[in-house]
Amino acid sequence: MRDLRRLLRPGSIAVLGSGWAANVIEQCRKMGFDGPVWPVHPTRDQIAGAPCFRSLADLPAPPDATFIGVNRHATLDVVAELAAMGAGGATCFASGWEEAGEADLQARLVQAAGDMPILGPNCYGVINYLDGALLWPDQHGGVRVERGVALLSQSSNIVINLTMQARGLPVAYVACLGNAAQVGLAELAGALLADERVTALGMYVEGIDDAVAFADLAEGARAAGKGIVCIKSGKTELSRTAAASHTASLAGGGAASSAFLRACGVAEVATPAELIETLKIFHHCGPQIGPRLCSLSCSGGEAGLVADLAAPFGIDFPPPSEAQRQRLGDILGPIVFISNPLDYHTFIWGDGPRTTDVFTTMLAGYDAGIFIIDPPRPDRCDPSSFQPALDAVVAAAQNTGKPAFAVASLPENFDEALALRMAAPNVVPMMGLETALGAIKAAQRGPNRGGWRPWPVMGARRLRMRDEASSKALIAAAGVAVPxxxxxxxxxxxxxxxxxxxxxxxxxxxxxxxxxxxxxxxxxxxxxxxxxxxxxxxxxxxxxMVTGTVAELLVGLRRDPVYGATVTLGFGGVTAEVLADTVTLVLPVTAEEVAQALRRLRLWPLLDGYRGRPKAAVDAAVQAVMDLQALLQARPALEEIEINPLMLTATGAVAVDAVIWEEAE
CATH class of the missing domain: 3.30.1490 (Dna Ligase; domain 1)
Structure with missing residues (x-):
């Protein structure tokens, strides 16, 4: 693993180029970088008011970090010279490498760098808001902070947009990977998280280059008390056997990538807004929140809206305990119906001590609390009457040690200045109710199974299909029942x-x-x-033929070119794609994880005795999956095993159709 500390936390910066270099110099000045910034140019006397050095050899010392803003061919020579002089690292801005069909040129760049770390090429660079050090040739929306989250992106534009947020998220680092020719996703992420001032990591990921290294990263982050949240783009994955496999079509659309992130304990979200709000939770509350939530608002309409919007996320609200009911009833009076979500009415509005008592009493019985509060816009209204309720949210978090989310139902109803004033340990101001609910659900993602790592990736190979009889003979020998x-x-x-x-x-x-x-x-x-x-x-x-069938399942295991191997479980038969009721897991899995996955199916009630139907032998299905996993692991030549359907009766599971793809001899 390369040492990226000099590159990410430089004491000196060199810049090469002209216009782009001037931007880097100006950004460092604006951010108050207190180290030297050395422009290097063969003909110019100064760039952005800073005197130029004619060559790298003329610099007073090897730079800790260098922004290379020259063309791709000149970049090769610059990188080689920096590596030879003992520089700490560089970002390579120029495009026109592997993304343009120039794989050989990119390979030469990596060779020129040797042991010196480089970001890119085709990369914007890195911003260190903690120390004011920027290798960044464009505008950004961040400010100096003492601690905060890191943002890592495989898209420069996406991360620039994220820096423009006005949601009260303190950002410590911004980093781009570009083509990631040398320093990869997990390596750069790990270096950012290694800074003790970094509290969490948010990522925009187009592709995971090393699944095992990523799983290592995620487990290390959790051990350090730092959460990771990810937007995974480009989710459509085409399989080498997609034309001939139900499994391949049903496991597409990002199922494998989502399963991998879930296995790693990484929170996955769909939108930049959810990414920011989840990072705020991780920053203020740590890498995970508990599942038991309460919601409080002064309106029945808001209480109903919370319940309705929470349902699609799988968030429910357990009722208060009897002790809570009694205490809340004493404070709020007989008219208020004590429930969760709680409409506490406006009888206590403006009464700070009683509001604090209500908020604290409710929050104490749960893992975290949602407090719906939309202060009026200050340019046209007087928001002062809302201050007691806002103060009560902070007090409830302090009194209980539980996370308290002050949520504005509309994002514009909570401005950045107010969010920054409120933010504190376990206090998270959140913008937009639906976005907040998505972030809260993402932050509930549990830790990965300790020591879990995906299987190694198999290379592309020529395949052949076993016929059904031969396939069934093989799975039967592995322990799976066949007719x-x-x-x-x-x-x-x-x-x-x-x-x-x-x-x-x-x-x-x-x-x-x-x-x-x-x-x-x-x-x-x-x-x-x-x-x-x-x-x-x-x-x-x-x-x-199998008689007494309760349900037909599809069970498909296949090698994955990124994540090693997956298993897809769902309701099967000839209508498998029509039902599309499947879950995908990344191997290896435990029997309990398989059982939990089956319970996530929409049609799970049909396996569990719905309306008096017989219960299916789910344990037998789970055992069949475990037997097939062992078979796939023991025989590297196997590419895919698909059972469709696995007939479940009340007493067993029988594979009535099987197709196996394997490496052709």
Missing amino acids: RAVTAPTLPELAAQAAGLTAPLALKGLGFAHKTEAGAVRLGLSSLEGQAEMAGAQGYLAEE
């Missing part, structure tokens, strides 16, 4: 061998990835006599 069956190259031979099977029977043609679509499945047969040939069949399979 009694016979195979034969022709239908007459099959009919003779099937005499010992018990009807009803299923007749299948071998050699098809999707037999139903190919017309290669016939069900409910009492015998095989007189059956017509199936065009394109490479042999035939006859098997006893």
Whole structure:
């Protein structure tokens, strides 16, 4: 692991270029950087009022950090010279590398850098708001802080937009990766989190280059008490076997990346606003909040709105305890109905001590509290009457040691100045009710399983498909139940061998990835006599049909080019894509994690005895998944195993269709 401290916390900065270099110098001045900034230019006497050095060799000392704002070909020579002179690191601004089809040029850049860390190329650079050091050629919206969160992005424009936030989030660092030719995502993130003044990390991620390193990063951050929240873009992942696999199509759309972040204990959000609000929670409250929430407002309408908007996030509000009911009733009087969400009416409005008593009493019984409060706009109204309620939120957090979220239902109703005044340990001013609820849900993400790491990634390879009979033989040997069956190259031979099977029977043609679509499945047969040939069949399979079925599941395990391997679970059969009721996990998984995943399915009640139906043997399904995981792990040549459907009865689970893709010999 490279040492990035000189690059991120420089005592001296060199800048190369002209216009871009001038911007870097001006930004350092505006931010009050107290170290030397040395412009280097072969012909100019000064840049932005700072005297120029003719060459790097003329500098008083090797710079800790260098902004390289020259063209890509000149960048190669500059990087090589900086590395040779013992510089601390550089950001490479120029574009036109691998993203433009110049992979060889980018490889030469990495070779020129050697052990010296470089960010980019095609990279804006880094801002250190703690020390006022900027290798940044553009405007930004940040200010000096003593502690705060780090923002790391694979898009320069996205992170520039984030710096313009007016939501009271203290930002300590901004860093861009560009092409990440040398320093990767996890490496730069780890270096930012290593600064004790950094409280949390927010990331905009287009691609994860090293899943194992990322899992290491996440576990280390949690151990240090620092939360990570991520926007993952580019979620559509095309599989090498997508055309022939239900699993591949159902596990797309970001399912694998979301499953990986969940396994790592990283909070995932969808929007920049949610990213900022979640970071505020992590900054003020630590890396995780508990699941038991209360909500308080002085309006029944607001209480109902909170309940309605919280439901899609899976947030509910447990009722107050009897002791809380009695105490709150004593304070608020008989007219107020004590519930959660609580409408405390306006009987105590403006009474600071009684409001504090209500807020403290309610919050004490929960892990965290939402306090809906929209101060009137100060340019047209007098907001002073709201101050007792705002003070009571802060007092409740101090009295209980619990997180208190002061939430404005509209983001513009809580301005930055007020947010900064209120912010304190366990006190989080939040802008926008729906955004706040999304952030709160994200912050409830639990820690990853200690020591969990994804499997290694397998390289691209040529694949072949096993036929159903061969696939079933392999999974049966691994412990998964399959129907009694016979195979034969022709239908007459099959009919003779099937005499010992018990009807009803299923007749299948071998050699098809999707037999139903190919017309290669016939069900409910009492015998095989007189059956017509199936065009394109490479042999035939006859098997006893499963009776007493409670549900049909899809179970698909496949290698993943980023995350090692995944398992997708859902309701299956021929309508698997129509139902699209699936969950995806990144391997390895435990039996308990598989059971929890099944309970997240929308149609879980059908497995759990809905309206008097028999309960499915879910334990048998879980065991089948664990057996298939062991099979995939033991045989690296296997690429994908799909069971669709896995028939669940009240007593067991039987794989009635199986397709396996494996490396071609």
